[in-house]
Amino acid sequence: MAKIGVFICHCGENIASKVDCTKLAAAIGEHPGVAVSVEYKYFCSEPGQESVKKAIRDNNLTGVIIAACSPRMHEATFRKVCAEAGLNPYLCEIANIREQCSWVHNDNDMATEKAMDITRSMIEKVKRNNKLQPIEVPVTRRALVIGGGVAGIQAALDIANAGQEVVLVEREPSLGGHMAQLSETFPTLDCSQCILTPRMVEVAQHPKIRLLTYAEVEHVDGFIGNFKVKIRMKSRYVNRDVCTGCGDCMVKCPVKKISSEFDCGLGKRTAIYTPFAQSVPNIPVIDKASCIYFKNGKCKTCMKSCQINAINFDMQDEFIDLDIGAIVVATGFQIQNTAGYGEYGYGKYPDVITGLQFERLATASGPTSGKILRPSDGKEPETVVFIQCAGSRDPSKGVRYCSKICCMYTAKHAMLYAHKVHHGKSHVFYMDIRAAGKGYDEFTRRTIEEDDASYVRGRVSKVWLENGKLMVRGVDTLLGRPVTIPADMVVLATAMVPQPNAKEFAKTIGIAYDEYGYYNEAHLKLRPVESSSAGVFLAGACQSPKDIPDSIAQASASASKVLALFSKETLEREPVVASTNEATCAGCWGCVLACPYNAIEQKDILDRSGRIIKRVASVNPGLCQGCGTCVTFCRSNSIDLAGFTEKQIFAEVMAL
Amino acid sequence: MITQEKYRSKAKKLLADGSVKMVIGYSPGSTADRRRPLFVRSFEEADQLVLDSNCIANLSGYLVTEGLLSDEKRVAIFLRPEGIRSLNILAAESQLNVDQIIIFGFDSIGREVSSLSGEHAGEFSELISSIKENPPEKSSEPLLYQIEQMNPQERFAFWKEEFSRCIKCYACRQSCPMCYCRRCIVDSNQPQWVNTSSHTLGNFEWNIVRAFHLAGRCVGCGNCDRSCPVNIPLRLINARMAAEVLESFDHFAGMSTTQEPVLASFKKEDSETFIL
Numbered sequence: 001m002a003k004i005g006v007f008i009c010h011c012g013e014n015i016a017s018k019v020d021c022t023k024l025a026a027a028i029g030e031h032p033g034v035a036v037s038v039e040y041k042y043f044c045s046e047p048g049q050e051s052v053k054k055a056i057r058d059n060n061l062t063g064v065i066i067a068a069c070s071p072r073m074h075e076a077t078f079r080k081v082c083a084e085a086g087l088n089p090y091l092c093e094i095a096n097i098r099e100q101c102s103w104v105h106n107d108n109d110m111a112t113e114k115a116m117d118i119t120r121s122m123i124e125k126v127k128r129n130n131k132l133q134p135i136e137v138p139v140t141r142r143a144l145v146i147g148g149g150v151a152g153i154q155a156a157l158d159i160a161n162a163g164q165e166v167v168l169v170e171r172e173p174s175l176g177g178h179m180a181q182l183s184e185t186f187p188t189l190d191c192s193q194c195i196l197t198p199r200m201v202e203v204a205q206h207p208k209i210r211l212l213t214y215a216e217v218e219h220v221d222g223f224i225g226n227f228k229v230k231i232r233m234k235s236r237y238v239n240r241d242v243c244t245g246c247g248d249c250m251v252k253c254p255v256k257k258i259s260s261e262f263d264c265g266l267g268k269r270t271a272i273y274t275p276f277a278q279s280v281p282n283i284p285v286i287d288k289a290s291c292i293y294f295k296n297g298k299c300k301t302c303m304k305s306c307q308i309n310a311i312n313f314d315m316q317d318e319f320i321d322l323d324i325g326a327i328v329v330a331t332g333f334q335i336q337n338t339a340g341y342g343e344y345g346y347g348k349y350p351d352v353i354t355g356l357q358f359e360r361l362a363t364a365s366g367p368t369s370g371k372i373l374r375p376s377d378g379k380e381p382e383t384v385v386f387i388q389c390a391g392s393r394d395p396s397k398g399v400r401y402c403s404k405i406c407c408m409y410t411a412k413h414a415m416l417y418a419h420k421v422h423h424g425k426s427h428v429f430y431m432d433i434r435a436a437g438k439g440y441d442e443f444t445r446r447t448i449e450e451d452d453a454s455y456v457r458g459r460v461s462k463v464w465l466e467n468g469k470l471m472v473r474g475v476d477t478l479l480g481r482p483v484t485i486p487a488d489m490v491v492l493a494t495a496m497v498p499q500p501n502a503k504e505f506a507k508t509i510g511i512a513y514d515e516y517g518y519y520n521e522a523h524l525k526l527r528p529v530e531s532s533s534a535g536v537f538l539a540g541a542c543q544s545p546k547d548i549p550d551s552i553a554q555a556s557a558s559a560s561k562v563l564a565l566f567s568k569e570t571l572e573r574e575p576v577v578a579s580t581n582e583a584t585c586a587g588c589w590g591c592v593l594a595c596p597y598n599a600i601e602q603k604d605i606l607d608r609s610g611r612i613i614k615r616v617a618s619v620n621p622g623l624c625q626g627c628g629t630c631v632t633f634c635r636s637n638s639i640d641l642a643g644f645t646e647k648q649i650f651a652e653v654m655a656l
Numbered sequence: 657m658i659t660q661e662k663y664r665s666k667a668k669k670l671l672a673d674g675s676v677k678m679v680i681g682y683s684p685g686s687t688a689d690r691r692r693p694l695f696v697r698s699f700e701e702a703d704q705l706v707l708d709s710n711c712i713a714n715l716s717g718y719l720v721t722e723g724l725l726s727d728e729k730r731v732a733i734f735l736r737p738e739g740i741r742s743l744n745i746l747a748a749e750s751q752l753n754v755d756q757i758i759i760f761g762f763d764s765i766g767r768e769v770s771s772l773s774g775e776h777a778g779e780f781s782e783l784i785s786s787i788k789e790n791p792p793e794k795s796s797e798p799l800l801y802q803i804e805q806m807n808p809q810e811r812f813a814f815w816k817e818e819f820s821r822c823i824k825c826y827a828c829r830q831s832c833p834m835c836y837c838r839r840c841i842v843d844s845n846q847p848q849w850v851n852t853s854s855h856t857l858g859n860f861e862w863n864i865v866r867a868f869h870l871a872g873r874c875v876g877c878g879n880c881d882r883s884c885p886v887n888i889p890l891r892l893i894n895a896r897m898a899a900e901v902l903e904s905f906d907h908f909a910g911m912s913t914t915q916e917p918v919l920a921s922f923k924k925e926d927s928e929t930f931i932l
């Protein structure tokens with residue numbers, strides 16, 4: 001006999017203001033099999049939880065319904081309550097009468113009716129629930145951090161400093177990411193290199209960190225605690241183990257005029273190169289596309305110059321297979337290609353530059369040794385116009401979202417400019433100043449008040465060249481009139497966008513992403529660092545535009561999730577997994593193909609003499625994530641999902 | 657007649673030299689224009705094989721009869737182009753090994769029967785591509801055209817009327833080569849998703865479930881339609897589903913023995929973000 005306890009929560013006013021909980025409790029009390037039907041203001045509170053436990057014990061309940069908020073909020077809470085009261089936690093179900101009822105309805109009577117339907121339907125389900133036992137799987141205590149920007153560096157150091165092994169994979173020849181390109185960083189104006197390079201070195205020297213630069217993740221298989229990862233080590237043509245980083249090869253290389261990616265085209269590099277002088281590791285790579293030897297088979301100047309024979313033109317890509325327990329994705333961002341904004345003249349006028357190019361100009365170790373000089377003629381600009389939101393918050397041509405960092409770095413740029421060019425004048429076109437962060441508003445105020453940047457609220461419609469000046473035409477919306485400013489340099493605060501291969505890469509690791517290609521968190525508020533796949537965590541700007549403090553905070557949060565996972569030898573997984581009916585499976589393998597986690601295998605059914613009688617589908621419970629895709633595919637209903645069995649769902653539907 | 661003789665002698669030869677254990681073809685039926693399946697196991701029986709324009713049933717479903725192919729011996733079978741397509745699907749869905757099948761391919765225009773060149777599944781791909789590229793004229797199926805012109809209410813009323821005659825004999829399923837499930841969803845009663853009684857709801861559930869199970873798989877052979885004792889124009893529902901998958905996914909059922917099932921395959925290029 002079913003003895004179901006139904007606990008109806010008011011959620012303060014959230015539910016009770018729309019749903020008549022007293023009426024609901026009375027009606028549900030009449031439902032067959034219901035032994036207890038009670039209401040309370042907050043069942044998630046301590047006394048609320050205690051009352052549920054007491055009711056379970058006093059009435060020997062066989063199932064529990066919490067009619068309250070979404071299961072994503074408190075399913076885990078109440079399952080734990082049941083377990084503590086001696087009831088199998090999987091005999092507890094949530095009837096969501098908040099998000100799916102009180103929050104979305106105005107009519108109280110109808111909302112109450114609907115709450116009854118939802119609750120009844122869950123009662124019918126819970127009557128058919130089975131006692132499930134969590135699945136135990138072993139955990140490989142080795143983390144993979146993908147991306148060696150500041151976020152990846154932080155995550156790797158945190159995990160390694162706690163004593164766990166880390167493999168850090170960076171696809172560029174050096175660690176550092178965008179932060180290595182920055183001059184000084186808001187809101188404190190620390191020199192970016194000075195705070196970052198020591199950490200890069202620490203990563204390279206850490207006994208617990210295996211650093212793989214110029215490497216890419218090729219393939220990820222498996223599941224939380226047990227990933228199998230294949231890494232491609234791109235051939236550097238320089239032997240990492242023997243190169244001392246003396247740099248003789250770079251001095252000798254005859255190809256010297258390659259536009260430097262690291263300097264955003266403002267500097268030059270050789271064909272054998274390190275991106276910047278402080279690169280970690282300080283081992284060059286040969287850029288095959290520019291190298292004369294790879295073009296016509298002659299040169300090898302670098303090889304001759306190398307005292308220790310570290311250069312090898314026959315080097316091939318190598319592959320490394322790794323067992324990994326958890327993954328931190330920290331692949332960062334790119335800045336948007338501004339070519340689409342013809343009106344700003346980017347690409348047409350050399351003195352219209354991006355914010356990142358300005359960073360390179362302002363950096364002591366940059367192409368101009370920290371002097372703000374125009375790319376066109378090397379002169380100091382007397383007037384600089386900064387254009388904020390050059391791509392952000394622009395649904396028609398750019399991206400709809402706010403890139404979050406541009407208000408701050410533009411203020412920083414205006415400030416750096418004022419510090420470096422004392423007689424210079426800066427103008428900033430802005431839509432709003434978004435400076436929410438510790439010390440941020442003070443920082444932008446300083447730019448305006450102490451460094452005399454004149455802020456113009458409005459957008460720029462056109463930039464053109466006239467008598468050697470860049471004419472910037474915009475509108476001052478506060479004064480309600482058009483303005484034209486003759487400038488020597490224009491700096492665009494280009495939008496932060498996901499890496500161009502972000503979507504493709506998400507598919508390689510099996511995580512979800514949004515319309516732009518930013519990686520989705522499992523829950524925007526409650527699980528902001530977990531990805532949609534268990535055991536894969538997110539850090540930094542690959543998830544959404546972020547500045548350095550945010551990136552670091554999230555990286556440390558991810559590291560703590562990884563460490564929590566590594567704190568035990570095995571981990572418990574939800575037993576919501578699929579299983580096949582071997583008697584009825586027709587072996588069409590549609591499910592094998594449909595399963596997004598490759599959790600279904602073909603299994604041979606043998607007779608006593610070992611002959612194959614038939615082949616059927618078989619689910620590996622360690623791999624199955626319980627998504628249910630296979631269930632919907634199987635025509636003959638030969639697959640069922642524990643916790644969401646056909647019988648349960650059917651009963652749920654029929655109760656409506 | 658020439659084609660019939662050609663295949664008769666081919667059947668004899670293959671049976672005589674043991675290259676096949678059986679030839680599945682047609683024999684005269686209960687009336688002059690009906691044909692009945694014939695399972696020829698010996699040289700002598702081959703003379704009973706008939707091939708003319710009345711041979712319309714798609715015989716490929718017999719190939720998946722439990723145990724027929726489990727001895728790994730070969731079987732020859734008479735198939736029209738749709739039959740070859742359904743054979744491809746059966747192979748793609750791992751229900752048989754096409755290396756065991758010798759195809760006696762044929763087609764007919766009016767009363768004229770001609771043979772198709774090739775005898776292994778892979779050899780017909782050009783033919784199938786040309787069928788995909790040159791679909792039959794709309795006028796060949798006036799009723800389908802008529803139904804497509806109806807508004808949703810009229811269409812619903814039309815099918816309600818048609819389905820009301822269904823007696824749940826499951827002849828459509830039994831005759832369909834794609835309905836090879838060991839246990840059909842209607843026979844699954846824990847829970848009973850599809851109501852077995854012949855009332856409006858049950859009939860709708862059944863016929864619509866079957867239509868969905870054939871989406872991207874139906875080759876339009878017409879077996880279901882012809883076997884329905886109450887003449888429900890079942891081919892039209894399936895033709896509609898075939899048109900949908902062709903339009904939405906460029907999927908033409910039975911192109912090859914390795915074609916992936918349209919409803920189970922995802923491509924990384926698919927636009928949906930939930931595809932990981």
Ligand SMILES: Cc1cc2nc3c(=O)[nH]c(=O)nc-3n(C[C@H](O)[C@H](O)[C@H](O)COP(=O)(O)OP(=O)(O)OC[C@H]3O[C@@H](n4cnc5c(N)ncnc54)[C@H](O)[C@@H]3O)c2cc1C
Nearest residue numbers: 147149150151171177178185186332333540541546547548
């Ligand atoms: C012009 C400008 C000025 C800025 N100024 C400031 C400032 O003053 N203060 C501040 O707080 N923030 C500033 N920022 C923001 C700051 O740059 C970012 O917050 C920070 O770089 C984010 O770090 P990250 O590690 O998430 O990403 P990134 O720095 O982009 O690093 C990502 C790393 O991952 C690597 N990677 C990418 N894909 C793969 C892959 N598939 N496999 C392996 N490796 C991969 C990349 O090569 C890169 O090294 C500024 C940004 C810009 C554009």
Ligand code: SF4
Nearest residue numbers: 585586588589591634
């Ligand atoms: S989809 Fe169903 S019938 Fe086909 S292999 Fe999977 S379990 Fe078996």
Ligand code: SF4
Nearest residue numbers: 595624625627628630
């Ligand atoms: S529920 Fe089915 S499709 Fe989903 S992961 Fe498990 S086996 Fe794969």
Ligand code: SF4
Nearest residue numbers: 822823825826828884
């Ligand atoms: S053959 Fe016709 S009557 Fe029989 S089940 Fe199918 S549709 Fe219904």
Ligand code: SF4
Nearest residue numbers: 835837840841866869
């Ligand atoms: S109707 Fe569906 S479940 Fe039934 S036999 Fe046909 S394909 Fe299988």
